[in-house]
Amino acid sequence: MKVLHVNAGLENGGGLSHIVNLLTEAQQEGKDFDLLTLAEGPVAEAARKHGINTHVLGASSRYDLASLRKLIKFINNGHYDIVHTHGARANLFLSLIHKKIKATWCITVHSDPYLDFEGRGVLGSIFTKLNIHALRKADCVFAVTERFARLLIDKAQVDKNKVHVIYNGIFFHSDSEIPAKYEHTYFNIINVARTEKVKGQELLLKAVKKLDDQHIRLHIAGDGSQLEPLKALTRQLNMAPQVTFHGFMTHHQLSGLYKRIDLAVLTSYSESFPLVLLEATDNLIPILSTDVGDIHKMIPGPEYGFIAKTGDIDSIAKEINLAVNKSSKELRTMANTEKRYAEEHFSVKNQLAAIEEVYQSLK
Structure with missing residues (x-):
């Protein structure tokens, strides 16, 4: 099967x-999987570093619909059995040509499609509608949580027979x-996420402020439209000595900080x-x-981790306080328990096998 x-x-x-993880696993298992990006950028760069067979279409802009003919030709001449899109722009392009290609079309929904373009005005509303329309057209839709699957079926009105839940995985x-941990003075908390409203970093700042514990230090690794407002909020809360904004960090840089x-x-709204939690x-x-997505699948009980109410500063503060007041030994035990559980359930190998099972059913 060529994908x-x-x-x-x-x-x-x-x-x-x-x-990149999924295609790396496919390559290691000898699968005939290729990657096409519409434009040069981080995805193609990362894929090449992992030895993935990577092509770039060369679309000149986000709205370069002239490249659709090139896309049709690439897919049909490549004799692909499955075309699997990720992201609203790729979904849109395939929705416009899907009747002109011979391959079966699948989509992975990585995030809430009703929130992807939130705050972008009329243009965002248009893109949301186009993406929802694309989801309805596809032959198969993978949702990365049960909640997203229900959203797609109940709200977006995607045919329930097309929707399949496949959980994300990583290489453990x-x-x-794993690098040995450094001895350190403070209780260090890390938040790895884009600095966008949906990620809820303002909740995290206010929760840490509420605890009024100078022993806590917060590290925010990510950039985005809310980076400067979050820095301003930190100053307003008189928390500057407690908070470090690292900006975007590579996996290598994060591994050093994780020590x-x-x-x-994560204090996201969605x-x-x-x-990032599996990587931690x-x-x-x-x-x-926070209680988002299918987080109870990842953290099935209090011995595996902490879950706070979504959007609730008091609840977030309470859960952080529980962690702060556990001994180092208790935290190590919790981390080990969670890792053993996650390794068994959320590996990339499991993820690929589940996806391939659906591919086979579409033949």
């Missing part, structure tokens, strides 16, 4: 990791491959199945998340 994965190419977070390292981190936190788990760091 082509298509992405706009400008992803620089969880979407990039999802695509053996414990001996002195005690807790990884998430799918956050790979792989690094034997306890995790805390």
Whole structure:
């Protein structure tokens, strides 16, 4: 079976990791999977570094519809059985040509399609409608959480027979491959996420402020439209000594920072199945998340991690406080328990096998 994965190419977070991890596993298993990005960018660059067979369509802009003919030719001449798109722009392009290609078309929904273009005015509303329309047209839709699957079926009105839940996975390292932790003075919390409203970093800042514990230090790794407003909020809350904004960090840079981190936190208003928490788990760091996506699948009980109410500063503060007041031994035990569980359930190998099972059913 010959499969082509298509992405706009400008992803620089969880979407990039999802695509590159999946295609790396496929390559290791000898699968005939290729990647096409609409434009040169981080996805193609990362894929090449992993030895993935990568092509770039060369679309001149986000609105370069003239490249559609080139896309049709690439797919049909490549004799692909499956074309699998990731992201609204790739979905839109395929929706415009799907009747002119011979391949079966699948989509992975990585995030809430009703929130992807939130805050972008009329243009955002148009893109949302186009993306929802594309989801309805596809032959198969993978949702990365049960909640997204229900949203697609109940709200977006995608045919329920087309929707399949496939959980994200990562490559887990053996414990001996994880860098040893540094001794450090403070209780260090890390938040790895784009600095956008949907990620809820303002909730995290206010929760840490509420605890009024100078022993806590917060590290925010990510950039986006809210970076400067978050820095301003930090100053307004008189928290500057407690908070470090690192901007975007590579996996290599994060691995260095993880050596002195005690807790990884996501306080998002909406998430799918956050790979950054799995990556923290792989690094034997306890995790805390708001009750988003299918987080209860990742953190099935209090011995595995912490879950706070979404959008609730008091609840976030309470869960952070629980972590702060656990002993180092208790936190290590929790991190180990979560990692053993995650390794068994959320590997890339499991993810690929589940996707391929659906591919086979579409023949």
